[in-house]
Amino acid sequence: MLHFSIVTLPTFILKNALRNKRRALLSVSSVAVSLFLLVTLQVALRELTLPPPSAGAELRVAVRNKISLTNLLPARQRTVIEKIPGVAAVSPFTWFGGRYQNEEGMSFAQFAMDPAKLQSVFGEAKMNLDGYEKFAAARDACVLGKITADKYHLKVGDSMTLASTVYPGSLTFHIAGIYSGTPDDRNMLFRQDYLDESIGQPGYVGMWWLKVKCADDMAPVIKAINAAFANTSAEVRAESERNFQLGFISMLGNVKALIASISTVVVFTLVLVSASTMSMAVRERFRELAILKALGFRRRELFAFILAESFGLAVAGALLGIGGAYSLYTFGDIGKMTQGIFVSFEVTPRIMGLAGLVAVLLGVVSALAPSLSVARMSVVDGLKTLD
Amino acid sequence: MAEPIVQIRELTKLYAQGEIQVTALDRVSLDIAPGEFLSLMGPSGSGKSTLLHIIAGVDRPTSGVCLVQGVDVTKLNESQLADWRNHNVGFIFQTFNLIPVLTAAENVELPLLLTQMGRAQRRRQVATALELVGLADRAKHLPRQLSGGQEQRVAIARALVTDPALIVADEPTGNLDSHSAHEVLGVLQLLRQEAGKTVIMVTHDPKAAAFGTRQIHLEKGELLP
Numbered sequence: 001m002l003h004f005s006i007v008t009l010p011t012f013i014l015k016n017a018l019r020n021k022r023r024a025l026l027s028v029s030s031v032a033v034s035l036f037l038l039v040t041l042q043v044a045l046r047e048l049t050l051p052p053p054s055a056g057a058e059l060r061v062a063v064r065n066k067i068s069l070t071n072l073l074p075a076r077q078r079t080v081i082e083k084i085p086g087v088a089a090v091s092p093f094t095w096f097g098g099r100y101q102n103e104e105g106m107s108f109a110q111f112a113m114d115p116a117k118l119q120s121v122f123g124e125a126k127m128n129l130d131g132y133e134k135f136a137a138a139r140d141a142c143v144l145g146k147i148t149a150d151k152y153h154l155k156v157g158d159s160m161t162l163a164s165t166v167y168p169g170s171l172t173f174h175i176a177g178i179y180s181g182t183p184d185d186r187n188m189l190f191r192q193d194y195l196d197e198s199i200g201q202p203g204y205v206g207m208w209w210l211k212v213k214c215a216d217d218m219a220p221v222i223k224a225i226n227a228a229f230a231n232t233s234a235e236v237r238a239e240s241e242r243n244f245q246l247g248f249i250s251m252l253g254n255v256k257a258l259i260a261s262i263s264t265v266v267v268f269t270l271v272l273v274s275a276s277t278m279s280m281a282v283r284e285r286f287r288e289l290a291i292l293k294a295l296g297f298r299r300r301e302l303f304a305f306i307l308a309e310s311f312g313l314a315v316a317g318a319l320l321g322i323g324g325a326y327s328l329y330t331f332g333d334i335g336k337m338t339q340g341i342f343v344s345f346e347v348t349p350r351i352m353g354l355a356g357l358v359a360v361l362l363g364v365v366s367a368l369a370p371s372l373s374v375a376r377m378s379v380v381d382g383l384k385t386l387d
Numbered sequence: 388m389a390e391p392i393v394q395i396r397e398l399t400k401l402y403a404q405g406e407i408q409v410t411a412l413d414r415v416s417l418d419i420a421p422g423e424f425l426s427l428m429g430p431s432g433s434g435k436s437t438l439l440h441i442i443a444g445v446d447r448p449t450s451g452v453c454l455v456q457g458v459d460v461t462k463l464n465e466s467q468l469a470d471w472r473n474h475n476v477g478f479i480f481q482t483f484n485l486i487p488v489l490t491a492a493e494n495v496e497l498p499l500l501l502t503q504m505g506r507a508q509r510r511r512q513v514a515t516a517l518e519l520v521g522l523a524d525r526a527k528h529l530p531r532q533l534s535g536g537q538e539q540r541v542a543i544a545r546a547l548v549t550d551p552a553l554i555v556a557d558e559p560t561g562n563l564d565s566h567s568a569h570e571v572l573g574v575l576q577l578l579r580q581e582a583g584k585t586v587i588m589v590t591h592d593p594k595a596a597a598f599g600t601r602q603i604h605l606e607k608g609e610l611l612p
Contacts, residue, residue: 007489007493007496007497007500009500012489012493012500015488015489016488018488019487019488287484288484288486291478291480291484291486292497293445293469294443294445294472294478295472295473295478295497295498295501295545296469296470296472296473296474296498296501297469297501298465298466298469298470299465299466301501378445378446379440379445379446380440380445380446383440383445383480
């Protein structure tokens, strides 16, 4: 009895797909790189337009000047807000705009606030008790997010001097604690009274952050705050943290449209490249496909061969591209990779599904043109290409 | 006398070459008996390949009848023709046309992928076909590891693996040296003698044609008397 392998349709398709190994590798790589890019863009878009909600955000209210975020609010508003039923805690929150170590730009934000309200308003920030006590005790104390502390190798007890781009002069701070656990552990928080003292007690704050007692208090508190300062010299806009974030994001401009455009170009280019590769692969095998037809293979079987090959290459690329993006962004340190621009970069099942769908469509679309030309080819015409 | 395996009546094939109409076959009538080894000869453009293609069901005539084993192949649709070819015709081409990524055995097995045959039976059929052409020991070789003559014998094994009644060969020795050509023609002759296959072979070569039991000549689309 002879011993030899028996061919199956899957092995036949696989052998055909790997016939030109370099081309197969380049095809798979182009799909992988493009889908990696697509996933990256989609995740970036999601992170920009849908920042991760922080714990306690559902009870937090932002109060800013109705004219714009850059217009300050009178410090005297605090007592009015504190008296509104349902308000649990209020803290000023004033943008300092400091530059650290003569850096060109600002790599982390600094805000002045009431140290006594840190835990009650921003309770998700985890820090040891000693840090809270030191923050409350020393006027020049500050607390620093872990990402920034790690970036500049700063630790508790170190001092840091920041030159403000908003107020005249510089301020020196002593680090009382390092916090983590917020969606963005980069900010530096320091004391409002230290800022007030350094700039001569102007009686203004940037905005207010407050915590309500329960979810049912949100709407009435927001309404009451807006009403309390209506027709005053400093009208306010009170809104939930979520709405505040979305309003802030809208200032970025139409990033969504930009990323959507780039994604479309990526997908379109990918389709062109893959369709061209498949057409080339099939054109090289036109004679063999004619032979298969002569042997009795029907159009649908030849279409299945081409589709399976195209689909296989697309899926292999998808596994590498989507899998690579998932692994990198799930297990890698996204803070380090993006220099702290992104603190989370979640490849969601929806985004992976979208990229997978693109791969599937790519496999089908790339197979269409070569399949049509093979279907239209008569055996005789195919055979004529032989000699 | 046995019923002819191929009955051709008034077969005409017209091609349009630009604005000119070319007559490839002009009212050809022909009977081919079962077990016959017919050598179809003629100069280039005489219509011999066209006739072979119509008999094998890969081309359609403009008019006329072509009955093969009682089936009018001109009346079958694309899908029926494909199925019919798989079961009834074995093809041998001038340029062998083996799939380069498949071994000799896998190439021979290709037509069987379209049948309901199990793996064990397929393996037996392939082994038998390869033994018949004397290449049992080359089963695992890729086409590039075979000589031209061996490649053509693998192609013959592929043509007969489904056990068709009719084998059509289009210049099967056109790309071979005289020794290999002799071997291949010997195999075709053996198929006729031992397995009772009907062989129709297109050739330019009178020496190759001499292996047939009958020779016919075509010129300008007409059968010469």
